[in-house]
Amino acid sequence: MIKKAICLNLQCILMSIILVLTSGCALLLIGGGAVTGAGTVAYLNGELKSTENTNIDVLYDNVIKAIKNLEFYLIEQKKDKLTASIIARNSEDKKIVIRLRKTREDITELRIRVGMFGDEALSRNILSEIQKQK
Secondary structure (H helix, E strand, C coil), X not given: CHHHHHHHHHHHHHHHHXXXXXXXXXXXXXXXXXXXXCCCEEEXXXXXEEEECCCHHHHHHHHHHHHHHCCCEEEEEEECCCEEEEEEXXXXXXXXXXXXXEEECXXXXXXXXXXXXXXXXXXXXXHHHHHHCC
């Protein structure tokens, strides 16, 4: 009886480990560095997050250039030494919010959200255009 209980507990533990390893989170960790020239890139909860190997001032200028190249309508832009926020709208009137946060002198976290629920394909296209500006 005790052997049977221990065996069931081990099976439960093994199944839990398999479930965690095959979930989307594990895939996100494995495939995190999907974009060349950047640190890590992840799409989670409707937001694309990227770690860029550049300082916030250069990245901010690259974001503004990308917004103009994509012919988005620039609504608002704010920047200080540690953070920046850019809000734009595309031709479909989708709100695009891009946030920057300095993590080190030459590393900046970039976050892109399209609309309320996100749009991964459009977010990745915007990121690609930003990275072309380098």
